[in-house]
Amino acid sequence: MGLFPVSLHGGGESVEISHADAALGSFLCSISKSTLELALTSRLAPFRAFVFPYVCDVSRNVEGIFSRVLPGAETYMLHLPQNFHSAATVPFLTAEYRRLIARLEKAGGEPYDPERLAASIELFNQQRAAIADLTATKRNEPGKLTLTESYLVRRLGGLLPREIHIPLLHRVRSELAQRPNRTKDAIRTLLVGPFCEQPTLDLIDLMEQVGCYIVDDELLQIHRWYDRVDPGGDPLTNLASAYVQSPVDIGVRAAPTTKGEAILRRVGAAEAQGVIFLTAKFCEPALEDVVLYRKALEREKIPYLHLEFEERSTSYESARLQLETFVESILFD
Amino acid sequence: MITCGLDLGSGTTKGVLLEDGQRILASAFAPTRGAPVERGRQILELMAEEANILPGDVEYLCTTGAARYAFLDRNLQVSDITASGRGAVFLAPGTRHVVDIGSQSSRAMSVSETGRVIRFKMNEKCAAGAGRFVDRCAKYLQVPLEEMAPKALASAQPKIISSVCAVLAETEIINNVAEEVPLPDILMGVFLSLAQRAYILMRYVGIQPEVALVGGLVKSEAMVRALERTGKISISAHPMGQHAAAIGAAMLGYSRVQKLSSRPGRLPAA
Amino acid sequence: MTLVAGVDIGSTTAKCVLIENGKILGKSLAPVGVELVKDAERSLEQALAETGRGRGEVAVVTGTGYGRFKVTFGQYTVTEIGCHAKGAHFLFPATRVVLDIGGQDTKAIKINEKGEVVDFAMNDKCAAGTGRFLDVCAGALGLDVSEIGSLSLGARHPVKVTNTCTVFAESEVSSYVSRGKEAKDILAGLNASVVSRSLSLMQRVGIEPEVTFTGGVSRNEGVVRTLGYRLKLPVNVSPLSQYVGAIGAALHGLERKEATAT
């Protein structure tokens, strides 16, 4: 429809929050605040449309403010269903996509074309497959690349045209094959929580610095929302079914089983020795899950650590202290 | 063999000299005043003097506390949570749960019989729950720190502070003073509100006997009573509790030496 | 010819101002203790002592500030929001926005051409970004608050202060010290963080000239300069800025008195 998708992960650490606080309220995650700050300070002028997935009440309400402060752009709150069992969900989501399309057509000035969508689905499939490959390497040979590397390569995927990002991922893959897998005496750790707001690079780095291998993570969930999407047939229906069938199990999707079982399964799959919960400050969906997760981990005597982060933090003393203690508690006898 | 543990805390610097991982030869303590490295050195010298040895006789030095990285003449550094768990069990071997209240943070941890930390939780969001708050109240109410506990213990109806913010809590205290709430009640209220916050951490980790209080607040009997009252549990507070992390660091240093000397090669500096 | 007094019992300081015929005759400033009623009395006495007038000559006493109800000998009380508005209007009649940073709260007040409050916003979360915040951090650097303004002006590489929590900011300051940062750079960072908090409050009421800065923290030149720089507007600061609440109270009292007289 003549639009280039960019994923907006908040404003990052360089954006100073001075307007958004007032508009939103106090107990809110940084991604919502900094994203709104960008809008309130006219830094989103180049964008013609904003799609807010309904991941939580905050993202939803931010859309409501966007619609007031950026009257010239199209804004749409995409209602992501939470009922994964109803026969009506796929038809609804398909209809929901149609409503979105109507808006995007207005913004992009080009009509929706199912064939182009199918082609785009194919492209995104390739991107997801290559990303899955990268995360599998991290799981199987964690010494080969750092979490920071893995993260940065993935993060580019939200900014670059997919046609450029996919070959890049392939190149990374072949270069990794050349790299020796130097495994340190580090703790295989599952990283849970940062599925929406992203931690700073320093913090991502710190976790491995103190002696963990993050063998599986929830970072940049946006690139892993679906498995493969079938490009044939009606692409919208396919997207909707892919959404419903997605195995993604994060705080903003109603749980398929109990949270306790889910975390133990994931620890098992990652062969992790411990879990780090790294949740965005004031991210209520993530925070509430942690309580349920940790009960199950305690039952099974699996060590875990819960840290909270903000987009704009420069002091990591407390995080370092806790991470070190976590590592030491597993390493020392 | 002598190992040294230095706890370079944000409020105070503590040190111990430990012989063969068992016997405390010397200990020392001084307010950090923003110069942890200098303070660490002074303490080391003080202790050497007390133990009648030369600082060079210390075979292995392990730092802990906020400035543990800043002290370069160390062999090892460990986190102060790890260290204080060890130290608490050294001081009171039956300990399975440790509450550490220092100047800037409170932590609760469950520990194994060797003092290994199993689970822990520290206060993060707000500063209202640690020693600095007590210091400020002491200053504000013009009661010397040492006199707070005896005065507080005379309280009949403690006035608990409800505000979550350390600074706004001060205002609340001001209001209490203005409303002529007796001083002991205000003071005990300060400790109880600290205890309530600590108790949340403790329950998060899971409380099992025996419970030991360590960190600077062991010096205050009122703190011990407040915790006991809040949690309806009994709490041990060793007079050396403020040195728990330093002791733990010295112990960890010792076991590190043992491990390394069972292997060939020289002692490395961390 | 009516001599009126305004007594502002703040969280940190007690201020009193005596006004007659639109002229400020006397004033006093002292830290508050625990006995606020006495502090209030004393501040009036001190201001009177400066003028040589007697207590009996004061026609109206109006209390304001968070301890306004402790001005038990006064006739009226008005919130400090109303008083800072009026006081700022008195000193700078074209004022439309008043920023008051006191010991424990920060307020942005929008006023109309008559000095009436149109809208206001106050810090709500905590004591972050207030005078107390600067006091505590200055303490961590071993400085007095009165020094930090001028010192910070010499900063070349201001640090970034992320912890707006007063208590954690203190440890952040210590950590900067131990990393060898210069005091002036740290101070500039602190001032900047106070300003950015205040801007956020000012946004709530809407910023338009003229802006008048009142309250104790307006005596900090670093904050004043940074504020002007960030607003890209000149900022009015009176040498009497810490007394603005008391001035407003006195004027409110006078108005009230005149209204009841007619």
Next chain:
Amino acid sequence: MEPTEGTEPKFLATARDEQRRMVDEYYTNLATAGGPKKPVAYMFVGGNLTEIVRSFGYEVVFPEIVGLNCAIKHVSLPNILHAESQGYGLDVCGYVKNDLGLQELGGQTPFGRVPPPDLLVCSFSGCYIYVKWWEALAEKFGCPLVVLDVPYMRAKEPQAEDLQYLVAQLNEFIALLEKRTGRSFDRAELRRVLENSRRAEQGWVDYLDSGRLRPSPIEAYFEAVFYMFPINVLRGTEEAADFYATVNAEVAERVRTGRCPVPEEKFRLVVEGVPPYTNYRTFWDFFRRWGAVSVAATYPKVGGLFDRGFLHDPARPLESIAEYSLGAYVNQSWPLRRKLIEEYVRDFGADAVLIHGIKSCRSFTAGQGDLRDWLIHDLGIPTLYIESDHEDPRYFAPAQIKNRMDAFFESLDQRRGSTPLPMVRS
């Protein structure tokens, strides 16, 4: 004007006693509920499906209502602290913490025991935290959790796509209830129940509408919130329908005798936001001493927005239940919420808007600052924003809140120019 100290509010005497009896009866009945004979379903207030669930013989527990009752009775804090010790942070919704804490502590409240759920119905209209909350309860009680997805309202009228989706889910839900209870769905019975609902709703709307009168014979926030119990919890019963007739008779009496909740009505307010239940009276006093009365409020519409034309329609049972769920106040997008508040100000002749934000609630609260900005700067309506919490007394700072209220009313008064200066004596 000298603000007067708040006098004890005069509730509608008969209605108050009547409601008290209904509440008591409800909790007494709950005390023996649970298990296959008298199964218990948990549900949310917003856009609830009480009529359907009751028609299958379920007793319904609304943990939000239990929560607000706990807060009013000053017993929420221990529950909250208990939940915090389990790991729920300071910023997690107070209702969630109160409930999970209470459940862990055995479910005993001063007004009766809250029975554990046999079924968790999560038809989440407007708050995602509902899902999280119910997940936690499902984990604790090991009981089935049904999620009904209620699309967010982004247009003034419910859209066909949304209605179809929701009706389909309701049908699936009914099938599930049939399976679980062994009963078959009785459409005629549902119609009859909806007839009662409709009557209660009409009565409720009449009550709320009387806020248009000057002076207002009702307090559309503090008093209306008090009378929300039947419309939210007992909707569909004969009793609830009759209740509002009693209420309205008394309102008529007030109008006749001129005895209004705020004796000298000075400021008419529209109030937005969840009340600080922990300090309900104190908060109200801060208004009344200034002669301020709420003439309309959004919060009493959290259950459903009946006063804007929608009433349950027995002729189209499921469709109208779906429309009802979609239209619950917190399920409305911000543009719709803004519009509604603007209409209230105009229709009820309000002088100002008061927004009460809940620190631990994002759904209702995130964006209220923008609302304030819009009201003041775009519409020129004086607006005060106050923040505290609905369940957690630690966030209610009386002195600060009072200070703001005083300053706000001072300025309203001053700008009105009635007297040169408002003066408050303690």
